[in-house]
Amino acid sequence: MTSAARISVPQAPAEAPVPAPTREPVERNDERSRVVSRVISPKGARVRETVVILSEAAARRLMIQGQIPPR
Amino acid sequence: MPIPSTTPPPGWSRETPAAAVAGVAAVVAGTFAIAKELTSATRSTPQVYALGIALLGALSLSTLAVARARRKDAKEAKQETPDDLRGCLHVLHAAVRAYKSAENPGDGWLRITVHRLDGNTLEQSVGYVGSEDGGAGRRFSINAGLIGRVARVGQVRRVDRPADMGLAEWLHYLVEDGLTQEAAETTRRDRFAFLAVPIQSPGVTAVRAVVYLDAGTPDFFDDGTTALVIAGTEGLAAWVDEHYYRG
Numbered sequence: 001m002t003s004a005a006r007i008s009v010p011q012a013p014a015e016a017p018v019p020a021p022t023r024e025p026v027e028r029n030d031e032r033s034r035v036v037s038r039v040i041s042p043k044g045a046r047v048r049e050t051v052v053i054l055s056e057a058a059a060r061r062l063m064i065q066g067q068i069p070p071r
Numbered sequence: 072m073p074i075p076s077t078t079p080p081p082g083w084s085r086e087t088p089a090a091a092v093a094g095v096a097a098v099v100a101g102t103f104a105i106a107k108e109l110t111s112a113t114r115s116t117p118q119v120y121a122l123g124i125a126l127l128g129a130l131s132l133s134t135l136a137v138a139r140a141r142r143k144d145a146k147e148a149k150q151e152t153p154d155d156l157r158g159c160l161h162v163l164h165a166a167v168r169a170y171k172s173a174e175n176p177g178d179g180w181l182r183i184t185v186h187r188l189d190g191n192t193l194e195q196s197v198g199y200v201g202s203e204d205g206g207a208g209r210r211f212s213i214n215a216g217l218i219g220r221v222a223r224v225g226q227v228r229r230v231d232r233p234a235d236m237g238l239a240e241w242l243h244y245l246v247e248d249g250l251t252q253e254a255a256e257t258t259r260r261d262r263f264a265f266l267a268v269p270i271q272s273p274g275v276t277a278v279r280a281v282v283y284l285d286a287g288t289p290d291f292f293d294d295g296t297t298a299l300v301i302a303g304t305e306g307l308a309a310w311v312d313e314h315y316y317r318g
Contacts, residue, residue, distance in 0.1 A: 039244055047236070047244050049217075052227035052297055061305040063273045066316030 074187040075151045077208040086140035094133025101126035153196035156185050159310050160200040163303035178202050186281045215249030221267040222278045230265040234289040264291035268304040
């Protein structure tokens with residue numbers, strides 16, 4: 001083995017690949033809102049997504065009743 | 072008509088140019104006829120007077136036609152711009168500010184805008200209210216992000232980013248949520264709470280528009296604030312119905 005072969009060049013540590021977030025099942029489900037998923041980030045932080053359940057009357061009020069008039 | 076695009080229709084499609092051209096043509100034709108009669112060897116004075124009166128009549132009618140066309144165009148132009156929606160958003164922003172007792176929140180404390188559905192894209196109809204960020208006219212795929220999901224499923228949804236979630240993780244989440252890396256990196260980085268409310272049509276699951284809000288405070292949209300925003304959006308839906316669909 002030559003002396004050159006013994007020299008070890010310090011290598012920069014390879015950057016660890018960022019693991020993909022995973023999703024958790026439903027966490028909470030009450031009358032008004034429902035959590036559909038929580039995305040768990042690689043470092044364990046959690047993004048919470050909530051579905052807000054509307055009453056029938058509120059859902060109706062959020063609707064456009066008129067039709068597109070002919071031009 | 073539905074919520075109009077941020078791009079106004081071309082000027083030539085209005086009635087005023089057509090009325091003006093017709094009026095100018097009538098006046099030119101009348102003037103030419105009078106000039107011809109005046110230079111004619113067999114000039115008839117009564118005929119010149121008659122042509123003069125006809126020319127004055129044409130001028131008056133043209134002026135009236137142009138005035139009517141302008142009034143009609145102004146009315147249509149008002150319906151062909153989505154800017155009126157900003158009025159509703161200002162009311163909503165002020166209501167949330169009062170509800171949260173925020174005396175003088177800074178730029179971006181709460182941003183509100185409306186996206187209209189246009190095929191498979193969502194177009195931001197107006198610049199953000201509550202911020203100088205603007206953004207009107209930007210287009211997003213309905214297959215990406217919170218507004219895309221709300222446009223597809225027609226549900227009110229809110230997203231909460233944890234206070235301790237770093238930027239890299241957050242961008243990673245946005246890309247996982249369907250945004251391109253480039254789009255994710257151009258989003259405002261100090262956002263922690265998000266809410267999107269769909270406006271639909273009855274009988275079908277077609278979402279017409281999505282009201283989108285985001286805030287810089289974690290867990291900004293608690294149940295009370297969410298209920299207030301939904302109530303405000305009901306008012307906006309009533310305005311859209313009255314102004315654009317029945318107007």
